[in-house]
Amino acid sequence: MLIAKDLWFRYTRDWVVQGTSLTVEPGEVVGLFGPSGSGKSTIGKLLAGFLTPTKGEILVDPRGSAHPVQLVLQHPERAMNPHWTVREILAETGASQAEVEAVDPHLVRPVWFDRFPHEISGGELQRVNLARALLARPRYLVADEISASLDAITQARIWHLLLEQARAQEIGVVAISHDPDLLAAVTDRVIDL
């Protein structure tokens, strides 16, 4: 279980996260909804350990994973070295070549392995980003607006692939979005900030 207990956080003087608590079960998909500036991305970064709460605590059952909570962001190109091929980007997780080549071909098409990020589309690059997060064998995945800049068909495809992997590997997912229709379609329940 991923448990956040009474989280408080501020970057400067004002509190951005004020006493948020949540739990995510293995395999559960929980939505985080709220208006712009309500602290959704900050909570995502706290859950993934990119930020440390000013008050409160986060408890994670790692179940054997060295990186139990992975964060996937909206702009994959900002999270990747543009001079690396897709193969090198996936191997950054410490995965062997055999593990990289065993990635679900529905998620990463083998013809992309030797291409650079600018040689595949934005939706395809987001699939590589997702595959990289999954190769780290997370128990929980925080998906922060991962499909916000994609067209409806690509958005549906990404979520279908993510949910399929999450179900198969019992990964708990926190889906951050300002789109209530998307959250209704992909989550088991939604926390409204």
Ligand SMILES: Nc1ncnc2c1ncn2[C@@H]1O[C@H](COP(=O)(O)OP(=O)(O)OP(=O)(O)O)[C@@H](O)[C@H]1O
């Ligand atoms: N690095 C930072 N330094 C200072 N303030 C920040 C920083 N990052 C975010 N903030 C502020 O924290 C508040 C919450 O931001 P956050 O990005 O968590 O909100 P959000 O709900 O994800 O918003 P959006 O839906 O617009 O992405 C905002 O008022 C923002 O200006």
